[in-house]
Every structure is written in structure tokens, then in C-alpha cells.
Amino acid sequence: MTVNARLRELYPDSEELFDIVLMTNSHAQVAVRFINSINHYNLTIERFCMTGGQSPISYLKAYNTNLYLSKDPEKVTEAIEAGIAAATMFSQDREREFSDTQLKVAFDGDAALFSEDSAQMKQGHLDRFLEYKRKNEGIQSLAQIPLKSFLEALGKLQKKFYAKNERAHCPIRTYLVSEHSGASSGARVIKTLRSCGLEIDEVLIAAGAPKGPLVKKIRPHILFNDEMFNIKSLSREIMGK
Structure with missing residues (x-):
């Protein structure tokens, strides 16, 4: 991620980075598959929360979550009512180009x-x-x-x-x-x-x-x-x- 790469250049010893946590109600048995996908796409995701069928919302505060993103509107509402900023994600029908430098x-x-x-x-x-x-x-x-x-x-x-x-x-x-x-x-x-x-x-x-x-x-x-x-x-x- 560009933000983290630039932060590490300017502040080599700082641990204050743009942190992404993968939160899913999937079972821990699929952890290896998730990790392989993250490595394949070269994503900067190092923290996980796999709840084995339970809602991950109760763990948001424990992970110091500032913004929760999900394609499930019900989970977004649940997070907001728990006092966590949240937003619904949705997919475009066509591919769009986004900046990879900002x-x-x-x-x-x-x-x-x-x-x-x-x-x-x-x-x-x-x-x-x-x-x-x-x-x-x-x-x-x-x-x-x-x-x-x-x-x-x-x-x-x-x-x-x-x-x-x-x-x-x-x-x-x-x-x-x-x-x-x-x-x-x-x-x-x-x-x-x-x-x-x-x-x-x-x-x-x-x-x-x-x-x-x-x-x-x-x-x-x-x-x-x-x-x-x-x-x-x-x-x-x-x-x-």
C-alpha cells in the first residue's frame, strides 16, 4: 500500500501505519487459503479475525477499528449501532481505474x-x-x-x-x-x-x-x-x- 510505503520511508521506526484487518465469519480452516490469496495479490494485510460462523462485529473494538467496511448492509448497521464507523461496499458493473499512488x-x-x-x-x-x-x-x-x-x-x-x-x-x-x-x-x-x-x-x-x-x-x-x-x-x- 502506497500510504504505508511512504510512511516507512519517512518514519522508519514508526509503527503508526494504515492498518487493514481482514474480518470474516469463515472458519479458521480456510486461513491458509486466505493467506495464499493475500500473498498472490501482494496485499498488505497482516491481521485476521475468523469467527467460525459467528458475527465478527463484537471484535471490532478489540481491534481498535476506526472504519468497518462490508458488502452486508446488516453487518454495517450492526457495527454502527455498536459505535463503530461503518460503510457498505458495492461493486461496479465495469472495471474502473483508481490511483495507485494516492x-x-x-x-x-x-x-x-x-x-x-x-x-x-x-x-x-x-x-x-x-x-x-x-x-x-x-x-x-x-x-x-x-x-x-x-x-x-x-x-x-x-x-x-x-x-x-x-x-x-x-x-x-x-x-x-x-x-x-x-x-x-x-x-x-x-x-x-x-x-x-x-x-x-x-x-x-x-x-x-x-x-x-x-x-x-x-x-x-x-x-x-x-x-x-x-x-x-x-x-x-x-x-x-
Whole structure:
């Protein structure tokens, strides 16, 4: 992984790296097959959690997980309700080229995640999680939800490169994308992310135009949005469907 390779160059003795843990409910008997696949594709995965048919969610905190990714929406919801930042992964119909020199992380500035008041949130955002939070304590900003821990961890790695005058060549690049024209709204999102220690490299405001072309140009590895409808809509724009 490029981020870890660059970190090791700049900080040879540091153990603070971008860490990936493979979590699966598969039985330990398939461990050798997993290891062979990881070695075959030259992946930097050294930690495993194989639970033999049980859900791995209960182990997330033990592994100090900052972000849990899964193709199973139910497991994602379970992780969020356990206080762990989580997101659903989905596959594209066509192959897409992604940068192998930078980890690109994009944030949808129009998402309810950045709402100032829970009353402004649209029905269906964040599914069961936001409904649970509204009933129990409400949400006013991104800093109050589990995603904060991931932002803080990402920002910490970001700053390690800045400390070595590597801002212009940082292998972590962040984007804020919005189709709205409200400058104040964009400023609020930037301040919210900054309060978590994360700096935004590029701000792209579409001012009413579709933001799909902007996301297509970025080709982010991770895009944070809180509604699957928006994700699928963006996917159709990006893939030209």
C-alpha cells in the first residue's frame, strides 16, 4: 500500500501505519487459503479475525477499528449501532481505474451527516442508525457520530506527511463535493472535518449541476454519503448509465 510505503520511508521506526484487518465469519480452516490469496495479490494485510460462523462485529473494538467496511448492509448497521464507523461496499458493473499512488477519500457535502440540526435530516438517512440516535440523543454534527474516530486517524496520518514538508505529495488526498451553491454550507462542512483533525485538499461546488462528473473525475477509493439512493444515482452518472 502506497500510504504505508511512504510512511516507512519517512518514519522508519514508526509503527503508526494504515492498518487493514481482514474480518470474516469463515472458519479458521480456510486461513491458509486466505493467506495464499493475500500473498498472490501482494496485499498488505497482516491481521485476521475468523469467527467460525459467528458475527465478527463484537471484535471490532478489540481491534481498535476506526472504519468497518462490508458488502452486508446488516453487518454495517450492526457495527454502527455498536459505535463503530461503518460503510457498505458495492461493486461496479465495469472495471474502473483508481490511483495507485494516492488514497483518495471524498465526502458528499450535501449529506445529512453535516446537518446543523437533526430536524433538517431527510427521512431514510443513515437508515436505522439515525433513527436510533434521534430517539436517544439527536445529532447536530459529524463530530458526534462514530465516523469521527476514522477522521481523526486519517488526519493524524495526513499530518505526519505535512510534518516532513510532503503536503504537495501526500499519498492521502481528500475532497469535498457538493451540488449546492451555499458557500456557508460548504464552510460548515470544512470546519466540521477540520475539528476532527482532517484537512480537505479540494473543494468542488457544482452549484446546482450534477456532481457525478466531478466524482468521476476524482475517482475516489472511498466516497462518504449517507443514502444508498444517492450512491446508486452517482454510480449511474459516473458509469454513464
